[in-house]
Amino acid sequence: MTENMVLVNTGLLLIRLVIGLTFFGHGAQKLFGWFGGPGIEGMGNWLENLGLQKGAKTWAVLAGLFELIGGLLFAAGFLTWVGAIMIVIVMIDAIATVHGKYGYWMTNNGFEYNLVLIAAALGVALIGPGDYVLFFALK
Numbered sequence: 001m002t003e004n005m006v007l008v009n010t011g012l013l014l015i016r017l018v019i020g021l022t023f024f025g026h027g028a029q030k031l032f033g034w035f036g037g038p039g040i041e042g043m044g045n046w047l048e049n050l051g052l053q054k055g056a057k058t059w060a061v062l063a064g065l066f067e068l069i070g071g072l073l074f075a076a077g078f079l080t081w082v083g084a085i086m087i088v089i090v091m092i093d094a095i096a097t098v099h100g101k102y103g104y105w106m107t108n109n110g111f112e113y114n115l116v117l118i119a120a121a122l123g124v125a126l127i128g129p130g131d132y133v134l135f136f137a138l139k
Helices: 003-032 039-049 056-076 080-102 112-127
Strands: none
Touching (some): 003 039, 003 112, 039 056, 056 080
């Protein structure tokens, strides 16, 4: 492997681990209340406050599962494109339900950061996870 490919694979691993494990953490916050998160009950209440009056707890579970599973797949480089799609879906939902109405810039609670995460997840999905993956045969 050339030095350039080592750097490419290391860069992809770094992106996958930071984004994937962060999403895993957010999912664990929603589902289990870990890392200071609200758990399903608290997340469901927050969604109800956003105006989702029917099925808020179900949506909380789904969002948590997409973040948890998508983050793990993405970080591991296992079915990376599936993990990326799950991350993208959650971010599109965050834009549609929370951040979109505030415009682009994060300083106004806008969707800037959500779009950066979408671009990074799609970029890795299109390039591939690199050689440093958990399950080599299924990357």
